Amino acid sequence: MVQRRRNTCPSPQDITRALQGPSSASNPGAASLDELIQRCLNCFDPEGKLTSPRGSQLVDMTLMMHGWVVPSQMFAQKLLTLYPPLSLSAGPTGAHVHDCPSDKRGLKRTQICHLIRQWISQFPAVFEADPLLEQTMGDLWALARSDGVETHSQLVDNSCLGPHANMFQAPSPSVKKRKVSLIFDHMEPHEMAEHLSYLEFKNFCNVSFMDYRSYVVHGSVRDNPALERSVMMCNGVSQWVQLMILSRHTAQQRAQVFTKFIHVAQRLRALQNFNTLMAVTGGLCHSSISRLKDTSNLLTPDITKALGEMTELLSSGSNYINYRRLYNECSGFKVPILGVHLKDLISLNEALPDYIDQDKINLSKLQHLYSNISDLVATHSCTPPFEANKDLLHLLTLSLDLYYTEDEIYELSYNKEPRNTKIQPVAPVKAPVVAEWGSGVTPRLDPDTISKHVKQMVDSIMKNYDQNQDGYISLDDFEKIAANFPFSFCTHEADREGEISHEEITSYFMRGMSICAKLGYRFNTHNFHETTYKRPTFCENCGGFLWGVIKQGYHCKDCGINCHRHCRDLVEIACLKKHKNTTGSCPCTPAPDTRIKGNTWNIEEEAFVFPAKQRDRKPPGHRSGQQQQ
Template sequence: MHWEKLAMPSCSWASLEDPLDSGKLVKLCAESFDESGDPKNDFPHCLFMVGEWLMETTELMAQFIALYQESSGECRSQICHAVAYWIRHFPVHFDAHVQLCKLVERLKKLASEDSLDDTVINELDVSSVPSYAWLRNVSVRNPVARHVSLSFEQWSPEDISNSMSHIDYKVLSRVTIPEIKKYMKTGKLNQTPVLERSIAVFNSLSSWVQCMILSKNTPKERADVITKFVNVGKHLKKLHNFNTLMAVIGGVTHSNISRLNKTHNCLSQETKKELNNLTNLLSNQSNFGNYRKCLQEIGTKFKIPIMGIHLKDLIAWNGNGMNFEKTGSITLKKIFQLGHLLSYFLGVNRSGHNFAEPNMDLINTLKVSLDINYNENDIYDLSLKKEPRTLLNFQGSGKSVVFAEWASGVCQAPDTETVNKHISAMVDAVFKHYDHDRDAYISKEEFEQIAGNFPFIDSFVTIDVDRFVF
């Protein structure tokens, strides 16, 4: 929903263009609640969403306490309703934040001393805030108890898209407002490692798609892989996962792949049509007009937007001169605009996904594929090897597909501990599904199946005639 369609607060002392300091912001927020504790407009949600952008959460909470001490009667209950709303709708702000929770307890004590209604006091409870430890950890295992093939050849497009979506969801959910704001200030990705990692995963996924296509020897085999990824793209669109969709289609339409005329001649008309539709959806024409229109049609349903597009929108907005840290004030119009822009980031809106249950064995196998540092020149050389350049299809070396110019070349290698963890989890998965006699070995044929997931991987070590291990 566009910010202008949100319910604005009705206030005689604050118009859309009036600059408001932090004290006035919390006052307006408190006044936005009725006697039953329900918000009368969208301002409270917007303020708590952008609060981390404007100031520290402890500073915002301190402002509510200061207002409480200055107020009396019904206004004090409204302040408690506001903080209770904050806890209910943005619990991640309070998880493992000791100082913020202590301030909530202080407000609760004040409300109790003033004999406010028990219902109001009991709402100020941070003891039952859910844990968001998974946002701070590298990964969380939640295996599904079903047998699954770990060979790309046998993965269904639905399995691939669902697993990719789980990976992207967790990576993007870790990109928080402080991380985004720091990038706005410095413009340097190496100072925002979580954001840099999310871009690296995007680029690695796009490169992996290219490599999977180029790993096949015949045009027909390569066309079959392209068809599979187009079907993956169709399912990603159904899941409203546009960020991963951009990475996959970016890989399929990369110049390293689009130059393969013999391969594309083997594609069916239906696949060409579907690929064209997905390409048009993600086209940058009219500032990604088709994509933005699709987002509007989805409305409030769960979606994973293309982070790079909305980060560029935020950069453009941030360049318009608003600096709360310097001026100590911001207009309502700017707050609603900022809230609208930040709502596209999973790490801000905290929307729950609608994906099927994850299969961690398949996901861990994919993670290892994405941990590989793909070299752009090697991929281009492989493309030339599969279909050598001719006078009819001469093209220069293509650049890596990324979702924003500033992300070009980002292929951050994860730390050794992360790589080892992913590899260990993948090895466990392989032996769980293929070592049927539990003798700690699997056959050469099974190894070759799994090796197909890693186009540039070195040959496996032969232990004896019919036994192979990693």
């Protein structure tokens, strides 16, 4: 008895429902691999055209789904074996061509070449991921070329395949000339829902049929980047909703944010983006939020009713029957709840055997799986009914990179509204199961990705708020933008009173994200300051001399490297020195270096920083006693 996989193994009821799901063809029975290939070959006429819609579907199903029962290299090897040469003596060992007339051999060669061309053109990613398949395709090409028929060798030539680009991609976000507000309180719910939908749809379009098979076979998103990104976004949105509510200081403010996210959810429902709707609703129903009695008392009856409707729609009762009914009625642009449909694929895979009568491929199983996967892949070609702004996308992308543990979120919740045993607990709203299929996946990105997201967002901030284009924005605008991120202010040294520079904003977010994204000390960023050098100094990045009378370049106070102004963004991201946490402000703030200096020359001894800095100065707007989140 094979042990059932936790979280992914279907129940008997799940299997029954999956088998009762829609299928685009009647039971096609079973066939050996040779018979299946021959059926596909018979679907092509001498000119290489598919003779019927049913034949086209059989070919598409076989090329997409054969990997569930036989490796693609074995499938290609079978085509190589079946390929009849011009002369009988030249045939590969085991080729059954002795009873085949020359005209039929020519037709079969043509059909095999057109089947391979169909495979290459429709599913190019398969060839890029399998070196053994690449080798077999080379043998096929050499055999076709030896016949002297140029068209045949061209049809089976896959050497022209470049880096595979997804055929179905969300359209490029629009570059609008107008300035946009990057402040959470200024963003309209419909605007937020549309940009979340853009990011969600982009991730969804990157999930290929091979990714679905990988998850079903292994029961995990490990080593499956496309599905892992989708899980990370779902979990990230759910956490972000919780954190944005808990980052507000009063119950009234928390109720306002809660109400805003209800309106976001309603817009997501209208856009038919059910995956992000599940994430937002899951965040609103999380016990760290539902326990907030003071906050819930300030919600209007309409908001409470809307939340109940969302949870009812996404309820897992009767195998998500409410969601399934609505999803099947939807047309046009839509984003499914991936976890629900992956569960269906697992049910089918475990309910039906790969083979019948030992060597017969179970075509009924392939047809059921193909029907489900092709429906998901077909959704990629839909056009979103909205436009996206790059600057807002950059803001949301970085916001969703945050990661807090459950314990940290609950600690924040109890900090906002401590437990009161005299107050009756709020009747809990049953939360939908959010990304159960991706449990254990946390949004922990690599430092380079975080750095890229920070740079994009800071560039967007400067584009929209740097009115004088001098590299500075007002500290007031910065603090409002920083409120989009639920981590406390880090101390920073301002060059101008009441203003903050591009470099200081970048440093703030890089340091904040290094803590909140749980990147640890491996991701300490450089603490660059514009510096005047009194000794010859060279750039860490390009090796060039730092010229000038004063302020020739930038020096990192933590690891000691130096660079030109224009090389600062090109220097290696990670700062090699491990920062020590101080007891004040943000945990990522480095403490002064207390090591005993040796006799070697140190730039800090003879160089001066211009203008002079007050290391312990608190930034304007700093609130004493502010608690870290």
